[in-house]
Amino acid sequence: xxxxxxxxxxxxxxxxxxxxxxxxxxxxxxxxxxxxxxxxxxxxxxxxxxxxxxxxxxxxxxxxxxxxxxxxxxxxxxxxxxxxxxxxxxxxxxxxxxxxxxxxxxxxxxxxxxxxxxxxxxxxxxxxxxxxxxxxxxxxxxxxxxxxxxxxxxxxxxxxxxxxxxxxxxxxxxxxxxxxxxxxxxxxxxxxxxxxxxxxxxxxxxxxxxxxxxxxxxxxxxxxxxxxxxxxxxxxxxxxxxxxx
Amino acid sequence: xxxxxxxxxxxxxxxxxxxxxxxxxxxxxxxxxxxxxxxxxxxxxxxxxxxxxxxxxxxxxxxxxxxxxxxxxxxxxxxxxxxxxxxxxxxxxxxxxxxxxxxxxxxxxxxxxxxxxxxxxxxxxxxxxxxxxxxxxxxxxxxxxxxxxxxxxxxxxxxxxxxxxxxxxxxxxxxxxxxxxxxxxxxxxxxxxxxxxxxxxxxxxxxxxxxxxxxxxxxxxxxxxxxxxxxxxxxxxxxxxxxxxxxxxxxxxxxxxxxxxxxxxxxxxxxxxxxxxxxxxxxxxxxxxxxxxxxxxxxxxxxxxxxxxxxxxxxxxxxxxxxxxxxxxxxxxxxxxxxxxxxxxxxxxxxxxxxxxxxxxxxxxxxxxxxxxxxxxxxxxxxxxxxxxxxxxxxxxxxxxxxxxxxxxxxxxxxxxxxxxxxxxxxxxxxxxxxxxxxxxxxxxxxxxxxxxxxxxxxxxxxxxxxxxxxxxxxxxxxxxxxxxxxx
Numbered sequence: 052x053x054x055x056x057x058x059x060x061x062x063x064x065x066x067x068x069x070x071x072x073x074x075x076x077x078x079x080x081x082x083x084x085x086x087x088x089x090x091x092x093x094x095x096x097x098x099x100x101x102x103x104x105x106x107x108x109x110x111x112x113x114x115x116x117x118x119x120x121x122x123x124x125x126x127x128x129x130x131x132x133x134x135x136x137x138x139x140x141x142x143x144x145x146x147x148x149x150x151x152x153x154x155x156x157x158x159x160x161x162x163x164x165x166x167x168x169x170x171x172x173x174x175x176x177x178x179x180x181x182x183x184x185x186x187x188x189x190x191x192x193x194x195x196x197x198x199x200x201x202x203x204x205x206x207x208x209x210x211x212x213x214x215x216x217x218x219x220x221x222x223x224x225x226x227x228x229x230x231x232x233x234x235x236x237x238x239x240x241x242x243x244x245x246x247x248x249x250x251x252x253x254x255x256x257x258x259x260x261x262x263x264x265x266x267x268x269x270x271x272x273x274x275x276x277x278x279x280x281x282x283x284x285x286x287x288x289x290x291x292x293x294x295x296x
Numbered sequence: 297x298x299x300x301x302x303x304x305x306x307x308x309x310x311x312x313x314x315x316x317x318x319x320x321x322x323x324x325x326x327x328x329x330x331x332x333x334x335x336x337x338x339x340x341x342x343x344x345x346x347x348x349x350x351x352x353x354x355x356x357x358x359x360x361x362x363x364x365x366x367x368x369x370x371x372x373x374x375x376x377x378x379x380x381x382x383x384x385x386x387x388x389x390x391x392x393x394x395x396x397x398x399x400x401x402x403x404x405x406x407x408x409x410x411x412x413x414x415x416x417x418x419x420x421x422x423x424x425x426x427x428x429x430x431x432x433x434x435x436x437x438x439x440x441x442x443x444x445x446x447x448x449x450x451x452x453x454x455x456x457x458x459x460x461x462x463x464x465x466x467x468x469x470x471x472x473x474x475x476x477x478x479x480x481x482x483x484x485x486x487x488x489x490x491x492x493x494x495x496x497x498x499x500x501x502x503x504x505x506x507x508x509x510x511x512x513x514x515x516x517x518x519x520x521x522x523x524x525x526x527x528x529x530x531x532x533x534x535x536x537x538x539x540x541x542x543x544x545x546x547x548x549x550x551x552x553x554x555x556x557x558x559x560x561x562x563x564x565x566x567x568x569x570x571x572x573x574x575x576x577x578x579x580x581x582x583x584x585x586x587x588x589x590x591x592x593x594x595x596x597x598x599x600x601x602x603x604x605x606x607x608x609x610x611x612x613x614x615x616x617x618x619x620x621x622x623x624x625x626x627x628x629x630x631x632x633x634x635x636x637x638x639x640x641x642x643x644x645x646x647x648x649x650x651x652x653x654x655x656x657x658x659x660x661x662x663x664x665x666x667x668x669x670x671x672x673x674x675x676x677x678x679x680x681x682x683x684x685x686x687x688x689x690x691x692x693x694x695x696x697x698x699x700x701x702x703x704x705x706x707x708x709x710x711x712x713x714x715x716x717x718x719x720x721x722x723x724x725x726x727x728x729x730x731x732x733x734x735x736x737x738x739x740x741x742x743x744x745x746x747x748x749x750x751x752x753x754x755x756x757x758x759x760x761x762x763x764x765x766x767x768x769x770x771x772x773x774x775x776x777x778x779x780x781x782x783x784x
């Protein structure tokens with residue numbers, strides 16, 4: 052049973068009088084524990100695809116099954132609940148709340164969770180998540196006091212707080228230098244290997260896509276290729292070769 | 297998401313922008329302060345009316361010695377002496393008996409510079425209050441009656457008061473320590489009233505009315521100084537002035553152009569035993585009629601007055617006075633007062649009406665200021681919240697991405713708006729309390745900031761927050777998650 056299954060996914064935007072067809076019938080299955088890299092030029096529809104998979108948007112037509120649930124017809128509140136519990140996001144621009152400490156940023160998903168979590172418990176779990184990404188000593192720093200790599204790690208800690216089964220990363224290395232990019236990829240590969248979290252990475256760079264165990268190429272709103280990556284780059288090994296930052 | 301976490305998020309968001317928060321709340325602060333001041337002034341005015349009414353003596357009963365017998369009741373006219381039969385044969389008078397119940401004042405043979413009771417009662421010229429029928433024992437008996445609040449014995453004379461080289465002809469009042477409780481409009485501008493201890497020791501102490509004090513001492517503080525009354529030295533212990541803006545001390549006003557000493561001291565000094573009058577206050581204005589009836593019954597019994605005979609004293613109330621002034625004959629007036637239980641209230645309302653009108657004008661004025669500043673404050677909050685929604689579009693996107701529902705966003709922004717207005721409201725309550733205090737000082741009104749008025753101001757603030765915060769909050773909740781995440 053695949054973790055995620057889409058069939059004939061179509062998304063059409065109305066921009067003025069012109070109908071823009073962002074997705075033109077996408078069919079795909081992703082198994083639990085895969086590291087899928089979605090690669091394609093800008094405008095290929097890969098971001099739209101990720102938004103629908105990430106329950107931020109709904110398809111115009113087609114089916115989307117997430118863990119045996121047809122989520123393409125769910126209402127806004129139900130989608131919010133899925134985003135909160137089953138999905139984590141990492142963005143290119145980090146998307147941390149400004150003027151808010153790292154630990155408060157990380158505990159954000161707990162505020163919207165189903166269970167009432169006390170302030171002390173929230174702080175405890177957020178601190179633990181920060182420690183897991185190696186930022187325990189930066190808990191009270193605000194985003195503008197952190198480097199890009201650190202900010203992205205805070206974002207990853209936030210994404211993982213509710214133990215999601217799937218993590219969506221939209222150009223996560225776009226604003227990072229090469230070493231921190233590799234570090235972030237290392238975190239993703241570890242999450243996949245150690246915790247079995249499914250990773251969906253969106254990128255326009257072929258080299259970044261090479262970290263995935265499977266590479267799906269997008270063009271003009273359709274999948275043009277879908278192959279297992281037999282030459283997967285391993286971030287841990289590369290880090291050892293790189294000079295220390 | 298719980299209300300608690302909505303509030304946590306809202307307060308965090310507000311604390312990130314303290315200056316903006318502070319500026320936004322000013323409108324609310326002024327609005328709520330005005331509301332609170334308005335309520336305080338309203339209730340204060342009510343209290344002031346009540347106070348003025350009491351100061352004017354609406355709950356006052358004055359029992360005056362003597363009574364004019366009307367022609368319908370007595371052909372002879374003048375005052376009837378019912379106690380005459382109590383006066384013993386002068387031959388049988390021995391000092392012990394004299395001390396036990398009689399006084400030389402009652403004795404026609406005694407050499408005394410005051411007219412005897414018999415002389416006075418037969419003398420219509422002596423007038424009310426001059427008859428010697430009321431005793432301190434009567435006053436003590438009245439103190440035991442139900443519904444009686446305060447009682448003061450009264451002796452009134454005219455006197456030359458001397459301080460150094462200054463002399464002033466003024467009224468001398470012998471009173472009881474309870475007198476200041478009866479004269480509610482009094483304030484002590486210096487010192488105090490004489491004490492119960494001084495009264496029982498017949499101490500030569502005096503309290504000056506403000507006007508008399510000014511005549512005798514000018515601007516100097518008379519407390520601790522000596523004055524001479526009948527060439528006897530009296531120590532001044534206090535100066536009493538008017539606490540009501542309606543009454544200013546003036547020459548010959550009987551209250552502040554006056555000297556007060558313990559009635560016991562006067563009794564001793566002038567060798568007297570009787571009282572000119574007894575002043576009583578009823579605990580409630582509604583009971584004045586009943587209390588005055590009870591006093592009448594009591595005194596008739598004590599004085600041994602037969603069923604058909606008229607009183608040897610006169611019980612006066614404010615209400616009866618106003619009737620009598622209208623030309624009613626006393627017995628008719630008494631019948632009317634006795635049968636109209638709400639009469640005191642009628643006059644009370646008349647007195648209050650003038651003040652009430654002034655209060656209403658002020659309340660209307662403050663009310664419109666409050667309404668305008670609350671609306672302006674509310675629009676200020678709405679404006680800042682709309683701006684905030686635009687400014688924080690990305691934040692909304694982030695929150696939506698980690699699982700916030702549209703309703704959560706709505707609640708957050710609504711909570712922020714309410715928090716803004718409530719913070720402003722709390723500051724307004726503080727400001728309003730201070731403003732009421734200042735106005736109270738200026739107008740000498742007892743403006744009262746009650747818990748109820750604070751609760752109301754608080755509720756008004758929160759309501760303004762909900763009303764003006766709802767639209768921006770709804771805008772925020774309707775933003776598309778993807779668009780807001782992309783918003784730069």
